[in-house]
Amino acid sequence: MEPELPHTLVDYLxxxxxxxxxxxAVGDLPLLMVNDSFSTLTGYxxxxxxxxxxxLLQREAPNIEPRARLREFLTNDRQPNVRTPIVNFRKDGTPFVNLLYMSRLRSGDGRTNLFFASQFDVSRSQPEMLAGYExxxxxxxxxxxxxxxxxxxVVEGTLLTIANSASLVAQAKMILAELEATTDA
Structure with a gap:
């Protein structure tokens, strides 16, 4: 049974x-809601x-390291959050590097019932845009x-997991360059 999202939470998001x-957090982790900013970013x-x-946003991108980080987060209940750049695709097929942040939303008894996720396109972003997003x-x-x-x-995790935004932007640009090189070949 899917948890019902409180209206105050949905309104805020x-x-x-x-x-x-x-x-x-049940089954195949189906999305329960996305906001307008998600739709604007992804086209979905x-x-x-x-x-x-x-x-579904990953399509056929290998994303080996990001997927490993996400699996670790999802299987390790003691890990409160995860932050990783990952190749995603907009609905129109355009690739972008998503700086994905996920954290657990726990019930009062400590069970993870929901996952909260934030997405930001770092493919071509400027440092000041990333700072604004942060x-x-x-x-x-x-x-x-x-x-x-x-x-x-209970919202788990904080942004203390972010070590160096500049390195994440640089990593994202390298990932996108590799992706573009393989699609041009």
Whole structure:
């Protein structure tokens, strides 16, 4: 049975300028909601992706290291969050490097019922755009915690997992260059 999302949480996430998604921790981790910023970033409307696993954004990209990080996060209940660049594709097929942030949303009894995810295109971003995203995500998480708490949900993880944004942008640019080189060949 899929958990019902509290209306206050949904209302807050829908208003965020950060691309956000909530997935169930049950089964194949189907998306329960995506906001307008997610749709703007990916080209997918909610009806295109809700009920499906977010891996549909990866299509056939190998994403070996990011997938390993995500598997570790999903299987290690003690790991509160994960941050990794991963190749995704917009609905129109255009590739981009997504700086994916995921954290657990736990019920009052400590069980992970939901996953919170944020997406940001670092393919061609400027450092100031990434800094703006980091600020927006930090503010989103700061405001999300008390709203979620009122609904009996505990937001796990913090942005202390981000070591060096500049290196993530550089890594993303290298990933995109490799992807473009293989598609041009």
């Amino acid at each position: 829908e208003k965020s300028r950060v691309a956000l998604a909530i997935a169930s 409307a909610p009806q295109d992706v809700v009920g499906q696993n977010c891996r 600020g927006e995500l930090s503010a989103t998480l700061g405001r999300l915690a008390p709203i979620a708490s009122e609904a009996g949900i």
